[in-house]
Amino acid sequence: MKVDVDMSICLLHGQCVIAAPAVFSFDDAGGLVWLSDVDEGLRGDVEAAADACPEQAIVIG
Amino acid sequence: MGAAPRITIVGASLAGLRTAEAVLALLPEARVTLIGDEASVPYNRPPLSKDVPQALAQGAAEAAQFARLVLRSKIPEGAVQMRLGQAAVSVGPGGVRLADDTLVPGDWIVAASGLRPRRLALPGAEAHRHVLRSFDDAVRLARDLRPGARMVVVGGGFIGCEIAATARKLGLHVTLVEPAPHPMQRALGPRVAGAMAALHRAHGVVVVTGRSVAGLTLEHVILDDGQALEAEVIVEALGSHPNVEWLAGSGADLSDGVLVDDQMRAIGASRILAVGDLARFANPLFDAVPRRVEHWCVPGQTARRAAETIAAQEMGHIPTAGFAPMPSFWSDQHGLRLQAFGAPALADATRVVEGDLTQIGHHPIIVEYLRDGLPVGVLGLGANPAALAAHRARLDAALSTSVAC
């Protein structure tokens, strides 16, 4: 599964980091980092992250 | 059960849409109807007090602004019957009655009808009085957001403070009137709220506290001490009323929203569930007191819980015990991001764990909220997300031990 975040609309709420910590995290500078190719087993978490994102910035491919 | 269950949801916004999705994920054969009194498809509200009125006032096209608010949905085309532009007026054993007198049957009724703004119980100045809940409200307000205009915001909750900040950005003269000693005091506590008041003042908002509005004239807002504030634009941001009238006589407890159990079932009406801003539920992370929670995260959390309840009952098993979602909310004011986890409003003490409240807006701040010496919330003010995430994890751990015992 492909995961992308539209950084032009992401406001760094961090809801995705809470919903799917194995996929999304913050680096030390506070930037959002994520795995772009994610194991199918994590689909539920990634979908929960996309739902929890107030900016609808997460795109699941 | 034999036939596919009929789930009828009233309120086609965040909570209603998420409920439809969650029900279909668990019960793909369910027949779901989504009833909404707004004519438009479900959309996101938080930008309505922030960037949307700003963009509209600066000439952005309405259609494009609306398009970016539309909530994306996983529901396959045609899987949910949409009844938009139709208010529910009552509910009975046969189902939900709409304004056009049609009856929509339902084995389960989900109340997702949210809130509407409270108004000042005063006549006058009708043409330039505004509230902010719907996209149409934002469009109407944006027309009055002219640089140099004088705005009075009545009520210093989050929406009032956000619109005050937005209006300052657009060059209006803004006065914020709040009866409490500080704006947002109930949500953030006196220390942080005091610092936020200082931030508003530093950005040119005139903050008048300890006063309420006694009258409105064509040109002025009159306060209870007789002070007259010039006002070409008035925003009433006094909090909200739950939209529960259509549930009258259903047996549900409607004293403040809809009182529900930990499965989102209305107490007193076992086939009615409530979700989102409307639902009043106890959160065992904190205590046994049922409360309504007006944060964006709640519709998703309660919708999933309601769908689990319906699916479990339809399939004849007992839903998993306990519902203890972690609340979170954010706000944006004068370029400062507030991000909270837990329930700061329940705290009796605060502890600044990073930064300094006198440096608000200039340096990152993290505040821990305590009740009886135990953490109940954490708030970042312009905080580094990674630093805040660490505090949120600590809060999680602290609160989950309190649930366990």
Ligand SMILES: Cc1cc2nc3c(=O)[nH]c(=O)nc-3n(C[C@H](O)[C@H](O)[C@H](O)COP(=O)(O)OP(=O)(O)OC[C@H]3O[C@@H](n4cnc5c(N)ncnc54)[C@H](O)[C@@H]3O)c2cc1C
């Ligand atoms: C201006 C604004 C800014 C916000 N900013 C933030 C923020 O920064 N952070 C945050 O965490 N939260 C924020 N929120 C809160 C968040 O948007 C709400 O918690 C969320 O919208 C609640 O969703 P809901 O579906 O429960 O209710 P609502 O979104 O209120 O939806 C209820 C729907 O039901 C409809 N309805 C009502 N009565 C009937 C009836 N009888 N028949 C049919 N339909 C009916 C209503 O018209 C509406 O469409 C903000 C809210 C507003 C208004």
Ligand code: SF4
């Ligand atoms: S939840 Fe959405 S907006 Fe927030 S950090 Fe994740 S992708 Fe960005």
